[in-house]
Amino acid sequence: xxxxxxxxxxxxxxxxxxxxxxxxxxxxxxxxxxxxxxxxxxxxxxxxxxxxxxxxxxxxxxxxxxxxxxxxxxxxxxxxxxxxxxxxxxxxxxxxxxxxxxxxxxxxxxxxxxxxxxxxxxxxxxxxxxxxxxxxxxxxxxxxxxxxxxxxxxxxxxxxxxxxxxxxxxxxxxxxxxxxxxxxxxxxxxxxxxxxxxxxxxxxxxxxxxxxxxxxxxxxxxxxxxxxxxxxxxxxxxxxxxxxxxxxxxxxxxxxxxxxxxxxxxxxxxxxxxxxxxxxxxxxxxxxxxxxxxxxxxxxxxxxxxxxxxxxxxxxxxxxxxxxxxxxxxxxxxxxxxxxxxxxxxxxxxxxxxxxxxxxxxxxxxxxxxxxxxxxxxxxxxxxxxxxxxxxxxxxxxxxxxxxxxxxxxxxxxxxxxxxxxxxxxxxxxxxxxxxxxxxxxxxxxxxxxxxxxxxxxxxxxxxxxxxxxxxxxxxxxxxxxxxxxxxxxxx
Amino acid sequence: xxxxxxxxxxxxxxxxxxxxxxxxxxxxxxxxxxxxxxxxxxxxxxxxxxxxxxxxxxxxxxxxxxxxxxxxxxxxxxxxxxxxxxxxxxxxxxxxxxxxxxxxxxxxxxxxxxxxxxxxxxxxxxxxxxxxxxxxxxxxxxxxxxxxxxxxxxxxxxxxxxxxxxxxxxxxxxxxxxxxxxxxxxxxxxxxxxxxxxxxxxxxxxxxxxxxxxxxxxxxxxxxxxxxxxxxxxxxxxxxxxxxxxxxxxxxxxxxxxxxxxxxxxxxxxxxxxxxxxxxxxxxxxxxxxxxxxxxxxxxxxxxxxxxxxxxxxxxxxxxxxxxxxxxxxxxxxxxxxxxxxxxxxxxxxxxxxxxxxxxxxxxxxxxxxxxxxxxxxxxxxxxxxxxxxxx
Ligand SMILES: Cc1cc2nc3c(=O)[nH]c(=O)nc-3n(C[C@H](O)[C@H](O)[C@H](O)COP(=O)(O)OP(=O)(O)OC[C@H]3O[C@@H](n4cnc5c(N)ncnc54)[C@H](O)[C@@H]3O)c2cc1C
Ligand SMILES: Cc1cc2nc3c(=O)[nH]c(=O)nc-3n(C[C@H](O)[C@H](O)[C@H](O)COP(=O)(O)OP(=O)(O)OC[C@H]3O[C@@H](n4cnc5c(N)ncnc54)[C@H](O)[C@@H]3O)c2cc1C
Numbered sequence: 001x002x003x004x005x006x007x008x009x010x011x012x013x014x015x016x017x018x019x020x021x022x023x024x025x026x027x028x029x030x031x032x033x034x035x036x037x038x039x040x041x042x043x044x045x046x047x048x049x050x051x052x053x054x055x056x057x058x059x060x061x062x063x064x065x066x067x068x069x070x071x072x073x074x075x076x077x078x079x080x081x082x083x084x085x086x087x088x089x090x091x092x093x094x095x096x097x098x099x100x101x102x103x104x105x106x107x108x109x110x111x112x113x114x115x116x117x118x119x120x121x122x123x124x125x126x127x128x129x130x131x132x133x134x135x136x137x138x139x140x141x142x143x144x145x146x147x148x149x150x151x152x153x154x155x156x157x158x159x160x161x162x163x164x165x166x167x168x169x170x171x172x173x174x175x176x177x178x179x180x181x182x183x184x185x186x187x188x189x190x191x192x193x194x195x196x197x198x199x200x201x202x203x204x205x206x207x208x209x210x211x212x213x214x215x216x217x218x219x220x221x222x223x224x225x226x227x228x229x230x231x232x233x234x235x236x237x238x239x240x241x242x243x244x245x246x247x248x249x250x251x252x253x254x255x256x257x258x259x260x261x262x263x264x265x266x267x268x269x270x271x272x273x274x275x276x277x278x279x280x281x282x283x284x285x286x287x288x289x290x291x292x293x294x295x296x297x298x299x300x301x302x303x304x305x306x307x308x309x310x311x312x313x314x315x316x317x318x319x320x321x322x323x324x325x326x327x328x329x330x331x332x333x334x335x336x337x338x339x340x341x342x343x344x345x346x347x348x349x350x351x352x353x354x355x356x357x358x359x360x361x362x363x364x365x366x367x368x369x370x371x372x373x374x375x376x377x378x379x380x381x382x383x384x385x386x387x388x389x390x391x392x393x394x395x396x397x398x399x400x401x402x403x404x405x406x407x408x409x410x411x412x413x414x415x416x417x418x419x420x421x422x423x424x425x426x427x428x429x430x431x432x433x434x435x436x437x438x439x440x441x442x443x444x445x446x447x448x449x450x451x452x453x454x455x456x457x458x459x460x461x462x463x464x465x466x467x468x469x470x471x472x473x474x475x476x477x478x479x480x481x482x483x484x485x486x487x488x489x490x491x492x
Numbered sequence: 493x494x495x496x497x498x499x500x501x502x503x504x505x506x507x508x509x510x511x512x513x514x515x516x517x518x519x520x521x522x523x524x525x526x527x528x529x530x531x532x533x534x535x536x537x538x539x540x541x542x543x544x545x546x547x548x549x550x551x552x553x554x555x556x557x558x559x560x561x562x563x564x565x566x567x568x569x570x571x572x573x574x575x576x577x578x579x580x581x582x583x584x585x586x587x588x589x590x591x592x593x594x595x596x597x598x599x600x601x602x603x604x605x606x607x608x609x610x611x612x613x614x615x616x617x618x619x620x621x622x623x624x625x626x627x628x629x630x631x632x633x634x635x636x637x638x639x640x641x642x643x644x645x646x647x648x649x650x651x652x653x654x655x656x657x658x659x660x661x662x663x664x665x666x667x668x669x670x671x672x673x674x675x676x677x678x679x680x681x682x683x684x685x686x687x688x689x690x691x692x693x694x695x696x697x698x699x700x701x702x703x704x705x706x707x708x709x710x711x712x713x714x715x716x717x718x719x720x721x722x723x724x725x726x727x728x729x730x731x732x733x734x735x736x737x738x739x740x741x742x743x744x745x746x747x748x749x750x751x752x753x754x755x756x757x758x759x760x761x762x763x764x765x766x767x768x769x770x771x772x773x774x775x776x777x778x779x780x781x782x783x784x785x786x787x788x789x790x791x792x793x794x795x796x797x798x799x800x801x802x803x804x805x806x807x808x809x810x811x812x813x814x815x816x817x818x819x820x821x822x823x824x825x826x827x828x829x830x831x832x833x834x835x836x837x838x839x840x841x842x843x844x845x846x847x848x849x850x851x852x853x854x855x856x857x858x859x860x861x862x863x864x865x866x867x868x869x870x871x872x873x874x875x876x877x878x879x880x881x882x883x884x
Binding site for chain 2: 087088089090091098100115292396405409410411412413414416421422423426427428430446447448454455456457460461462463464466467468
């Protein structure tokens, strides 16, 4: 293959749909994902030997995935690279960024390095989970719901025998259902949103969501609800896990009623015996590549896009969870729009047909996502769950008390200064896990809020892997016709 | 003049040090920063307090004075601020400069000899002695010089500590307030205009780091301070294997050079937390915040020349800032005769953390009308080497 018209980063629902749409429009495509398998979070599955029964129980729209995967991997004009970690991107003024990739197992020897300079890029890097801290959340046995789900889907293993699932959002349901399927006893699903707030959020006008979309969504969620009901899993709203107890690992949790602001109702705490807890409160768009590429973000930290999924940087498109959390259907729809638009730009028109190409579908699904956020958004009362000795930054083991004391001592209104004086957020996760929580724990909105999104090194990489003094970036070919634009570099 | 109202523009390390000294001298000080405290260059670099990279001359004199004051402060500040104040992580660990080529060795020995002549403690080591001090150092050492006076500090915490001390002496620190210009009456400053209204002031000290030219411009004077991009890498935590601040001898050349293109030279050091900092690049590209893979790759390569074991160590972060530099590579410190009441304390390039204390002492003496510990004339905005740029 000679030139890259469209580079798609991330092969979850959004990236797969984007790659497919770009190919349909006639562009040559490279699709990269850091994982060893395609499918992203939604279609996470074992590298080999997914059993039909597991697929039926754990996967949704699996035939759609299989069709997408086959269409892309069988296509000579689409290069699919798994185990491909984008570790840096160089923003350019007049062209999409140059993308730096390491391929192969992260713990292997020197990973081959690759540098790509495509005509258009689709960013589809998804989201990571946000978990709110509470006393004991750093005990072994307390997991993020996503990690539990990934273990169930990817390895068919349960994180524990007696498991409580807690947090907020429709995501709790598939996690609980997945745990049941892999043999755990789910002792309850605890949803922080109150019934009133959930009803207000889900039912508020305008009703742009098509009944068919709602029906499909409800069928998926309904399937989970039936699975939970059949196993007699209690589902409780307006409550939260306020503490996890245990010496070397969690043995019980305190579940309390909370009000609409998520402030605990005194005297309602009750102990529940468990050997694992799965918590999930929100998803945070994984935007480091977008930020390095120069893409503007919205106030809530997702990548800003227009109706054709175009970001603020010419030639860079974004789709899926990085443009705002909205679920797999929205990711698929956005991916399709983004792939077409990127192909249109890269091939100066190409075979991009008329019509709105799915933009209306994206709008309808966004409306659905907005309802979800109104029903399940994090409320400020969570801050009262945090005690002075609650760890807020797990990498550096920094407690809330230390953060508050450093803020009081220095009087700074800056997150950067506070991180340096408390060490919160300076560890290996670089604030991906704790950044938002830290920001919200401060008495005032920090004057440099949002700066933590800037992480030029996307993931930790060994110095030896990136150390070869690099040749100047390969030139982006002038608009079509095409010259070679992929370069392989020998490993150092 | 004591008791007079002073506005310091900028809550970086230089503004913080100046505010503390002036407040302690009896001036009524207000520090204004458009952003958060320690949110600019002072938290975007490293915290080396160096004499090793300075050639004999006024900057070395300032570095020596500043180093002495830092040592005193390292004891005074914790005593003053109490045990709950975050640690400034002062470490008098010494610097080790090594050359790995024949030409580099000659240049390093010549430079160290000139420094010794000016009173710097610069001890030439054999390769074996260097290896004893730093067991993981490359065996390819062709010359090594130990500078016991080099030290290190956490620059953001140091900035906050100086500000906290200034507050204890009565200074006010206001964050999120932008200085928009001066209020001038009969040819001298009587106040400043800010995003939060007017403020009376007899003196205004520009300590706005790389943005100082823009601030001076709002007061109607030209000040040749330009940004020079720098990038630093941070590794994940690991057991301490690097004991001193270790530089390759190119560092000396890069500091003195005026070339615009990318230059890197290695400065490798462990922090108290166990991460290793690898600095740093020097590029002239305005206020362009991009950090490019090529820069990161070159920093990594040079660090591995000094410490080959680093090849297997993960780097988790690249960050950087803009060194405030003046074309003749000396800071501008003192009053500006073009507008009575206006002062400058800026342009420290890659040494503002180290030079902040001496700078504060000069400003304090000049404003109080006492004799400074070292001559102030070389730092005056009116110096001959700046004539073209300040009047043109
Ligand atoms: C942990 C987790 C579990 C989930 N489980 C469910 C579920 O069970 N049911 C459900 O309905 N929804 C679930 N969701 C939500 C659902 O997965 C998303 O709505 C959907 O996957 C979004 O698709 P996407 O393409 O935007 O992102 P993703 O599916 O997250 O895909 C992003 C892809 O980008 C890749 N990537 C990211 N950064 C880089 C990089 N630097 N270099 C190379 N590749 C990179 C990742 O490896 C990943 O494969 C889950 C979400 C998460 C985070
Ligand atoms: C990569 C790198 C490595 C470095 N390493 C070292 C080192 O090891 N040792 C060393 O000594 N030095 C080092 N330096 C240099 C040192 O960081 C700087 O010289 C020093 O921080 C400058 O401090 P400052 O207070 O002058 O500026 P800053 O810290 O930038 O503070 C200036 C402040 O002015 C504020 N401001 C600007 N305009 C206005 C306005 N109109 N109104 C109000 N406020 C305003 C800004 O918000 C900012 O907070 C390094 C620099 C870099 C970039």
